[in-house]
Amino acid sequence: MTSPTVDVHAHVLLPEIEALVAGMPAHSEAKELDARRNGSDALAVSGPMVRARIPKMTDVTARLTAMDAQGVDVQLVSPSPSHYHYWADRDTAEKVYRLANxxxxxxxxxxxxxxxxxxxxxLQHPDLMVRALDHALGQGLAGVEISSHAPGHELSDPAYEPFWSRAQEAGAILFLHPFGCTLDERLDQWYLSNTVGQPAENAVALSHLIFSGVLDRHPGLKLIAAHGGGYLPTHIGRSDHAWSARSDAGAGCAHLPSSYLRRIYFDSLVHDPRVLGSLIEVAGADRVLLGSDFPFDMGSEDPVGALRGARLPETDFDAVRGGNAAALLRLA
Structure with missing residues (x-):
């Protein structure tokens, strides 16, 4: 039986969350920082772009119509990363995650x-994360979405160990999707905050998970990296060399960094068939999943067509198109 076509990178907009945090001083400060990091030209384009796409992110009928046009049978829907609100205090953070879930x-x-x-x-309150994950799973969700870091916390922080343990035990899917980049105003022109910042954040976050030994201690984590894992998969040779050549680089993980790519899932959203082919070569066809970043302009309006452009063997094409995700999500 042919597997369904599954898009693992699709977003929902939740106005309830923005209503909750509206007017909070810390939220205003976070918005100002985001504006500086992106630059005025990017904000002038992004505002109308998002507004035009609100129906697809809020109205299920509009979403399904768009999915039908794309030939997508199933979406794995995650909140817009703009809803992370990692600036929030404990009480607000608990309200945010409960409302989002x-x-x-x-x-x-x-x-x-x-x-x-x-x-x-x-992510900014590691001691709340297990409870938040259990709340999500209790709602019937498949797992949770996280960014590449939170203020004061990299993903290698030992404070996250209980969360990784619980996620592995529960078989929860973890979708690593960066939001914002700490290179700040260096990327405030030409939308570099996204085109350079997002791949860089993916690479940094995954490197923290690999080099710190998180993936050694929790080998069963079901981790999906957005945007094809950013720069890391195509530049993993430099990581391998450092691991082999330097005692400080090789101290935290047991194996060559490249070997961990076959423990991570990646979406296919790399915008270049040659890069997609390289990703499949280093991670394996069984570790790449169809992703579109629905419905944002930095996504793909034809994710299946983009996948077809990589000219994969039929078995690999079918695996990435939906077979891998169907198995991961345990779709009937």
Missing amino acids: EATTAHCAQAPDRLRGLGLVP
């Missing part, structure tokens, strides 16, 4: 045969 569940419940959901956890 419940609202995403309600959205997906309108088309349960075609939509699966991911929730949020407060």
Whole structure:
């Protein structure tokens, strides 16, 4: 039987969350920082772009119509990363993740045969993350979405160990999707905050997970890296060399960094068939999943066509198109 076509990188917009945080001083400060990092030209384009796409991110009928046009059977829906709000205090953070989990569940419940959901956890409060993950799973969500870091915390922080343990034990999917880049105003022109910043953040976050030994201690984690894992998969040779040549680089993980790429899942959203071919070569065809970044302008309006452009063997094409994700999500 042919597997469904599954897009693992699709977003939902949750106005309830933005209403919750509106007017909070810390939220205003975070918005100002985001504006500086992106630059005025990017904000002038992004505002209208997002507004035009609100129906596809909030209305299930509009979402399904778009999915049909793309030939996508199932989406794994995650909250817009703009909802992370890692600036929030403990009380606000708990309200945010509960609202995100419940609202995403309600959205997906309108088309349960075609939509699966991911929730949020407060990465800035490591001691709340297990409870937040359990709340998401209790709602029937497949797992949670996280960014590449939170203020004062890299993903290698030992404070996250209980979260990784619980995620592995529960078989939860973790979708690593950066939001913002700490290179700040260096990327405030020409939308470099996204085109350079997002791949850089992916590479940094994955390197923290690999070099710190997180993936040694939790080999069963179901981790999906957005944007094809950024720069890391195509430049993993430099990591391997450092691991072999330097005692400080090789101290934290047991194996060559490149070997860990076959323990991570990656979406296919790299915008270049040659890069997609390289990703499949280093990670394996069984570790790449179709992703579109629906419905944003930096995504793909034809993810299946983009995948076809890589000219993969038929078995690999079918695996990436949906077979791998169907197995991961345990779709009937």
